[in-house]
Amino acid sequence: MTASLTLNGVDAAPEGVVDSPIGLTPAAAQPGEFDALNLGSLSVWPPVVLAPMAGVTDVPFRSLCRSFGAGLYVNQMITARAWLEGDPKTHKLAEFGADESPRSIQLYGTVPDEVGETVRRLVADGGVDHIDMNFGCPVPKVTRHGGGAALPVRHRLLRRIIAAAVAGAGSVPVTIKFRMGVTDDVMTFIETGLIAEAEGCSAIALHARTAEQLYSGSARWDAIAELKQAVTSIPVLGNGDIWEPSDALAMMRQTGCDGVVVGRGCLGRPWLFGALAAAFDGQPLPELPTFGDVAAMMTGHAAHLVEWYGTEDSLRQFRKHALWYLMGFPLGGETRSRFARVSTMAELAGLIAEIDPQLTFPQEVLRIPRSHTGGPRAVHLPDGWLDDRDNDQPPSRGAESVVSGG
DSSP, X not given: OOOOEEETTEEEOOTXXXXXXXXXXXXXXXXXXXXXXXXXXXXXXXXEEEOOOTTTSSHHHHHHHHTTOOSEEEEEEEEHHHHHTTOHHXXXXXXXXXXXXXXXXXXXXXXXXXXXXXXXXXXHHHOOOXXXXXXXXXXXXXXXXXXXXXXXXXXXXXXXXXXXXXXXXTTSOEEEEEESEXXXXXXOHHHHHXXXXXXXXXXXXXXXXXXXXXXXXXXXXXHHHHHHXXXXXXXXXXXXXXXXXXXXXXXXXXXXXXXXXXXXXXXXXXXXXXXXXXXXXXXXXXXXXXXHHHHHHHHHXXXXXXXXXXXXXXXXXXHHXXXXXXXXXXXXXXXXXXXXXXXXXXXXXXXXXXXXXXXXXXXXXXXXXXXXXXXXXOOOOOTTGGGOTTOOSOOOXXXXXXXXXX
16 A cells, blocks of 8 residues: 555645556545536536647547547637737637537637627627636746736736626626736735626636746645635636546535636546546546557547648647657657657558557556646746736737737
8 A cells, every 4th residue: 555645635646656547546426416517508517628728729639538528628729819810820720620519719818809809709700609718828928018827917907808808708608717826926816706707707717826836836726715715606617737537526525616627637638538527427437548549549639630730741730649648658769759750640550550559558647747847937027017006908019929829
């Protein structure tokens, strides 16, 4: 029997050791323990949301994740100004699959009128069923101009932007996602949540880290609980460190939040959504996949990418996914390097054929983060940004220097 430690108030195994991997985790929801997530007219069960991730949550990836279980699957972020100006990349990012429902997208903007008009047109012309607003981006090229995670500091501007989005959306639900604050000394999450509630948002989601933390350390679930106590009339969702179904259940039980947002935990593991659905339904969890199962997911994902983008050049986007899928399998550095350079479907098939399909999934990697792991790091803000927090005017145009997608 292994020793355990406490992480976010729940028992977790020491680093490199997993006591309760997917497929073996005993935790399961009791009948009636949790409610569906209600966002306006949308009812989401299980109460699980795929976090919008730049360069990741495109149509092929969302389709693959959705095939494993119900929930809400959010398109990657688009920038209001770029969409209004007809930027081709932005409009491609904003597309949905023919059978995709509900159609959910994340929007970023710092100018209230532009945000309101973009939302209005997305709903009217694009048939969008849910709008999420990004106020949590910690990227320096955004925060140094007052955007992203820096924007909630200017609470009056935040209120204007949210009000414009809600007005433009009509009956379509608007939600916002944000971080705890800029630093431990500049916390904004309670005020941000109360503003969103007052201006008509349908729900809010907190990534329980500061911008300074980036993705380091543990998410501070106690902040989610604090937010839930403060915001009482709309759902509060928690985000941060959901690696296994037991994490999602523990977060909701510990904080009282109304749903979970899953980001890095599903990278290379889209089947996590099937395990989450089983856990919330109180059903036995599916067994961990063999490499043969993972290979089938990889092949389907890559094929859908090529079909969606119309060229095998799109497999360049797949390379990072391939390494996430392979994480922990005993393949050797040279094999991984070849997957990281894959450029055709035939090449991918040949590489997969060299690997034993009966290899079992490496349980020890379930809790090891994929993608972003950096931090802490100093947050870049405009000069005087913290000295004039009542200013309600949009920041410089540079705040939207990220065209779309992060």
